[in-house]
Every structure is written in C-alpha cells, then in structure tokens.
Amino acid sequence: MSCGANEPRADEFAMRMIDYDAILKNVGRHAAIDEAAMEHFISLLKFRRLPRKALLLREGQACRNFYYVHSGALRAYCMDKKGKEATIMFAPADWWVTDMFCFLNGRKAMMYIEALEESEIFQISKTQLDQLLDRWPTFERWFRVLMQNAYTREQLRAIDNLSLSAEQRYASFVAKYPVIARQLTQKQIASYLGITPEFLSAIIGKGGRRDGRS
Amino acid sequence: MSCGANEPRADEFAMRMIDYDAILKNVGRHAAIDEAAMEHFISLLKFRRLPRKALLLREGQACRNFYYVHSGALRAYCMDKKGKEATIMFAPADWWVTDMFCFLNGRKAMMYIEALEESEIFQISKTQLDQLLDRWPTFERWFRVLMQNAYTREQLRAIDNLSLSAEQRYASFVAKYPVIARQLTQKQIASYLGITPEFLSAIIGKGGRRDGRS
DNA sequence: GAGCCTTCTTAAGATAGTTTAAGTTTTTTT
DNA sequence: AAAAAAACTTAAACTATCTTAAGAAGGCTC
Numbered sequence A, B: 001m002s003c004g005a006n007e008p009r010a011d012e013f014a015m016r017m018i019d020y021d022a023i024l025k026n027v028g029r030h031a032a033i034d035e036a037a038m039e040h041f042i043s044l045l046k047f048r049r050l051p052r053k054a055l056l057l058r059e060g061q062a063c064r065n066f067y068y069v070h071s072g073a074l075r076a077y078c079m080d081k082k083g084k085e086a087t088i089m090f091a092p093a094d095w096w097v098t099d100m101f102c103f104l105n106g107r108k109a110m111m112y113i114e115a116l117e118e119s120e121i122f123q124i125s126k127t128q129l130d131q132l133l134d135r136w137p138t139f140e141r142w143f144r145v146l147m148q149n150a151y152t153r154e155q156l157r158a159i160d161n162l163s164l165s166a167e168q169r170y171a172s173f174v175a176k177y178p179v180i181a182r183q184l185t186q187k188q189i190a191s192y193l194g195i196t197p198e199f200l201s202a203i204i205g206k207g208g209r210r211d212g213r214s
Numbered sequence C: 001g002a003g004c005c006t007t008c009t010t011a012a013g014a015t016a017g018t019t020t021a022a023g024t025t026t027t028t029t030t
Numbered sequence D: 001a002a003a004a005a006a007a008c009t010t011a012a013a014c015t016a017t018c019t020t021a022a023g024a025a026g027g028c029t030c
Helices: A010-014 A021-028 A034-044 A101-103 A126-135 A135-162 A166-176 A179-181 A188-193 A199-205 B008-013 B022-028 B035-044 B102-107 B126-135 B137-164 B167-174 B176-181 B187-192 B195-207
Strands: A046-050 A056-057 A063-069 A073-079 A085-092 A111-114 A117-123 B046-050 B055-057 B065-071 B073-079 B084-092 B112-115 B119-125
Touching: A021 A034, A021 A063, A034 A126, A034 B046, A046 A126, A046 A199, A063 A073, A073 A117, A073 B137, A085 A179, A085 A188, A085 B137, A101 B137, A126 A135, A135 A166, A135 B084, A135 B102, A166 A179, A166 A188, A166 A199, A179 B176, A188 A199, A188 B073, B022 B035, B022 B065, B022 B073, B035 B126, B035 B137, B065 B084, B065 B126, B073 B119, B084 B176, B084 B187, B112 B176, B119 B126, B126 B137, B137 B167, B167 B176, B167 B187, B167 B195, B187 B195
Parallel strands: none
Antiparallel strands: A046 A117, A056 A111, A063 A117, A073 A085, A073 A111, B046 B119, B055 B112, B065 B119, B073 B084, B073 B112
16 A cells, blocks of 8 residues: 555545535435535534445344445345345445334344445434434425335335346346446345346356446 | 115215224324314315225326225236236225325326225325425325335335245235235235245145134 | 455256146125 | 136146356455
C-alpha cells in the first residue's frame, strides 16, 4: 500500500465530508420531503465503511438497523443446518436492505448480510426510523412506497419460482438484473435461484453465456 | 329454491344494512383512524356478493381495485401458456388481495382472482385509495403496514421455497395456515407449493394426513 | 512467483419431482 | 337420484436437479 503525497492525512480522512447526495435523492424519489425533515433524517444516519466479506448482520443477532448501500454491494442470505445458503436478495448501490421481518418485529435475525466488495453504507436504527415515520407523513409515504416495491418484487420472484425451470429462472434473473449479474459469482447466483452451482454451471455451459463470449 | 315466510322480500334484501364492523376493525388494527376518516373510507367502499367460482379479475383486464374479503375466500393465481396454474396467495376472510404490481402501476392484470366459495367482498378503487392516502396520514400508515406485512410474508415464503423439499414446504404451509389448509383442495395447495397434485397426493399418502384420519 | 484457496467444469450415479394414464371417490349439477 | 364433472390415488416411465468427486482455472497472500 503506497501512500502518495496527494492522499489526505489520517485526521483529514476521518473528518472528510460525507456525501449525502445519493441517499437524499433516493428518498426524494418517492416523496416530496421538506428541508427540516431532510435535516432530521440526515442527523439520524450513521455512515460506515465495510471491507469485502464483512458481515453487517448475522443470524441470531438483534436486527436493529435498516441499511442503505451508498457504494459497493451487499447480499442477504439464510443458512440451514447443513450450511446450505439461500440468497434472499442482492443490494447494489442505491438499494435499501435488512432482515425486514426481524427488523420490524424485534426478532433475532434469521439472515446474514455480507459485503460482496468494499462498500459504504448508511444505517438508521428502528427506533429512529419509527420517530421519523411518526413525525413526518412524507417519510411514512416514502417507506410505504419502499415496502410496496419490495412486496411486488418478491411476488414477481415467487411467480418465476413457481412457473419456470432453473434455466428459465436464470435467464429471467439476468434479464432483470443485468448489471449486478455480471458482478456476481455463479455460486452466488445459484443460491439465489435455488439450485446448485454445479447445475448452474451446466446450464450456462449448455445455453447462453452471461458475458456473450464464445 | 324455497322461499320461506321468514326470508326477506327481494327489496328488503337488496337494501339491508351492510356490515362494516369487520372491515373497520381490520383497518383500525394498524392505525388509529378518526371518525371523519372512517366515514370517508366507508363512502368509498363498494360491496359485492360473489358466487362460487366467480372471477373477480382475469389476466389482461385492467386491475383497478383492491379487495377486502368480508366472508368466504379468494385465490389469486397466474397461468402460463400451457395452462399450468401458479397460486400466488389465498385470501380467507379478513384479508386484502389484488394483483398488487398491476394495481399500483396501472398495468393489465397478470393474475386471476377467483372465489373459492360464495363470498362477500368490499372493493376500493385505485383512484379512491390514492385520495384516501393523500388526505389522511393515518391511512397512509395503515397501508404501509399492510405492505410491510405482505412483503415479509412473501420473503418468508421465498426462504421456504429456496431451502425446503416439497414435503417440508407442505408441512410448513399447513403449520402456518391450518384453518384455510383444511378448506382447500389438494390441487389448490399443490399449485401454491409449486408441485403437481399427483406428487402432493403421494406426499400426503406417505407422510402425515392433513385431517388426522387414519 | 509459488502456494493456497475458492470457483468453475465435467461427468457418473442417485433422488426428487413430472408425466401419462387408468381407475376410484367425492362433489356439483341437473 | 342420476348424471356429469372434478378431485384424488396409484404406478410406471421419464426428466430435472442433486450429490459426489476430481481436475482445471482463476484470484489472493506471502
């Protein structure tokens, strides 16, 4: 690790301005939120930098935070007794993620959330989010739209799972999420599709390549 | 069809009071809604009686309404080109249902919604619901909680679908929805679990009976 | 650059789930 | 009550997907 002359010193680095643009734009997308509300919102956010493979949440822990991905990408997954992973969702930049059931109901987490690469996130706690929703109807609207979208997305996924073969599910996944699909390993995609990595490899080998190479 | 002396005459029948108790209690469960808001809400509801097998919605139609099941039970499902059905959800009494993705985004329906038995429902249109949400933050909260619950329910289902065998999924379904499970045919349950009726029959024949009979 | 660890590939054998089809039972309609 | 329709059962043959295993390729670490 070189340390060139143009890099900030450690104290400057720690204090440097946090970029709230993206998250504010994200929130503003679903509701018109006034200045005062936005300032309150920002004051509740905690910024964190995660190295690759860091675990933001693990099964059994209290799940107190809702996470916004500023940069990088996260993955939420469950693991059964045999260690088999089931990927619940991927969260690329500009997405929100948590173990929503446990977050909302104050249960111990049933999921793991890991950083797929070095990532920067904002988090807001359940208590603070509740305050926000109580105080500002426009945040209530924002969160409602988030839940709506999450619900309909899950429902579309359920339809795919019920009606399509593994091969079709793979095609559907790549069509829906072409950008993130290229960043993921086959193992990760397989665990989202509910098949083994070996079988996904066979599917890809046979049918269409993801990267278009021959 | 006999017409005994104690039955109301046709005009009395048509005019008889509609029972709003259950739906008001349902809405009140997630948000404290004042008198004025409740009256507005009631004024937007349309009551309908459906015979068994009636189709409330079919693929390709405009999906303009959100449905509350007052009595009876509904089923929402998709059908692929080959006619294979995938059941998205069952809606017993006191549940809300619609093709949410198409309802919210003004698309043509991709689902069918049918009455499993004679049912009574209330419906509210998208336009009217939007008005309600704009005007009363407490309805915004109510709908937000509905979407939250729907989302987490779908997510739990996705976990089951990814991690469990058909036999385990069946056990999980019966454990989660013991009442409605008893009202459904095996064919309907199979289409919810994503397996064939023949295979479900084999599972039940082998393992535990649903009704406890030997 | 060598070694190590994880991912990807391939393939053979095993299992879970489907298909087809015929017969039986139950429910619905007349 | 009879007829018709739908649901359920069983079983054999088939297909999709899993398991195991071993080798090859790619990416990190020292």
